[in-house]
Amino acid sequence: MSHNNSIREIAWGQHTAGRPNSFFKRINDILDMYQLPSFNEIMNQHYNKLDSKNIVRTAISSHWTVKLKADCEEKSTLKLLSKRNLNIGQTHNVWETISSSVKDVRKATTKVHMLTGTYMLQTLKVKFNQAEIDPTCPICKLEPEDLQHLLTSCPAYRHIRKSHFQQIKEYIVSKN
Numbered sequence: 001m002s003h004n005n006s007i008r009e010i011a012w013g014q015h016t017a018g019r020p021n022s023f024f025k026r027i028n029d030i031l032d033m034y035q036l037p038s039f040n041e042i043m044n045q046h047y048n049k050l051d052s053k054n055i056v057r058t059a060i061s062s063h064w065t066v067k068l069k070a071d072c073e074e075k076s077t078l079k080l081l082s083k084r085n086l087n088i089g090q091t092h093n094v095w096e097t098i099s100s101s102v103k104d105v106r107k108a109t110t111k112v113h114m115l116t117g118t119y120m121l122q123t124l125k126v127k128f129n130q131a132e133i134d135p136t137c138p139i140c141k142l143e144p145e146d147l148q149h150l151l152t153s154c155p156a157y158r159h160i161r162k163s164h165f166q167q168i169k170e171y172i173v174s175k176n
């Protein structure tokens with residue numbers, strides 16, 4: 001009997017013994033969770049190394065992508081992320097569209113904080129601090145400083161917004 005065959009026999013023996021906390025029971029649970037072929041199917045069919053790697057990679061990515069997309073519906077930090085480009089194992093386009101310059105990475109970091117609702121604005125500081133914090137925008141002092149205020153109405157950033165306004169307007173119009 002070859003070495004591989006004896007390993008197969010041991011594996012079959014352990015599997016059929018069906019002990020509740022055995023390694024093989026856990027393997028079965030994991031295969032089930034990722035909707036992968038069962039232990040029996042794997043043992044009876046001869047997958048080559050590359051095929052099995054691809055099958056496992058695809059199954060794990062799709063399982064966690066479904067979970068991540070479901071989390072987007074419930075978690076406030078994920079609600080602004082575009083689900084279309086959100087896949088496990090794929091770089092988000094905020095990171096895909098920048099160069100590796102320090103300046104670009106800093107900009108993208110800010111963007112990611114804004115997209116995930118973790119950019120430290122006054123209204124967020126109020127949520128996380130027990131001490132008295134004034135939610136008013138510290139720059140213009142006109143409204144509470146939330147993301148909408150910062151991006152669309154704070155007069156302190158009007159000149160920056162104005163330079164991008166036409167482009168933003170065209171984009172929004174093209175999407176409607």
Ligand SMILES: [Zn+2]
Pocket residue numbers: 137138139140141142143145149153154155156
């Ligand atoms: Zn302001």
